[in-house]
Amino acid sequence: MHIRNILKLTGLMIVATLGSAQNAQAQTDLWGGEVNANVAVVSDYRFRGVSKTDNDFAVQGNLDWVSDSGLYTGLWASNVSDFKGADLETNLYLGINKEINGFIYDAGFTAYVYPGGTNANYIETYGSVGVDFGLLTSSVGMAYIFSSDNIGNQDNIYFYNNTRAKIPNTPFSIEAHLGYEDGAFGNKKWDWKLGASVSFDQFEVGISYVDTNIIGKRSDSGVIFKVGAYF
Numbered sequence: 001m002h003i004r005n006i007l008k009l010t011g012l013m014i015v016a017t018l019g020s021a022q023n024a025q026a027q028t029d030l031w032g033g034e035v036n037a038n039v040a041v042v043s044d045y046r047f048r049g050v051s052k053t054d055n056d057f058a059v060q061g062n063l064d065w066v067s068d069s070g071l072y073t074g075l076w077a078s079n080v081s082d083f084k085g086a087d088l089e090t091n092l093y094l095g096i097n098k099e100i101n102g103f104i105y106d107a108g109f110t111a112y113v114y115p116g117g118t119n120a121n122y123i124e125t126y127g128s129v130g131v132d133f134g135l136l137t138s139s140v141g142m143a144y145i146f147s148s149d150n151i152g153n154q155d156n157i158y159f160y161n162n163t164r165a166k167i168p169n170t171p172f173s174i175e176a177h178l179g180y181e182d183g184a185f186g187n188k189k190w191d192w193k194l195g196a197s198v199s200f201d202q203f204e205v206g207i208s209y210v211d212t213n214i215i216g217k218r219s220d221s222g223v224i225f226k227v228g229a230y231f
Contacts, residue, residue, distance in 0.1 A: 035064070035065050090113045142160075163177075207224070
């Protein structure tokens with residue numbers, strides 16, 4: 001990624017999070033919902049097990065709005081390594097999250113937009129169901145992309161499980177992920193992750209082991225470090 005774009009992305013995320021922190025009370029009541037923001041630096045941006053930064057670091061940030069009814073929308077951004085001419089990825093999403101009879105349902109759409117890229121953008125639908133046992137949460141879900149020119153006139157499907165557990169009376173958490181992808185972005189591809197993190201105040205530091213069943217520099221096993229701030 002060009003250094004000017006790294007600086008631009010970093011600046012935008014800092015402004016967003018500072019604005020969120022300074023106006024937290026006002027944002028709590030914004031249109032009947034709450035605004036949240038975070039920024040993070042990761043040693044490698046792995047998306048479903050595959051590096052999108054050519055095994056290099058990434059600056060990432062998120063700004064979203066969550067309503068009391070469960071409706072949410074937001075923007076997430078990260079640098080990437082020359083994806084169809086783009087070095088920036090932005091995700092625009094809209095969904096709804098509801099808890100019914102002890103089960104947590106989540107469904108929505110994500111628009112993957114790559115400014116400056118050529119025929120790079122696409123839209124993915126997703127849905128999941130999970131349970132929250134207090135110290136442990138787990139969900140299973142599916143994401144689907146309809147066939148289009150931008151993804152080689154193929155569709156793409158991804159099944160996954162995410163599980164996270166908090167260690168009682170400590171700031172530590174552990175998480176596990178398993179995914180299976182087939183279509184435009186994966187040919188019977190499996191990916192998995194096992195990680196741990198520690199949270200203090202508004203900060204989180206984490207480490208995770210990521211791997212896939214695909215051979216290649218971007219998809220081989222790796223240890224990923226993350227430092228994030230949440231507002």
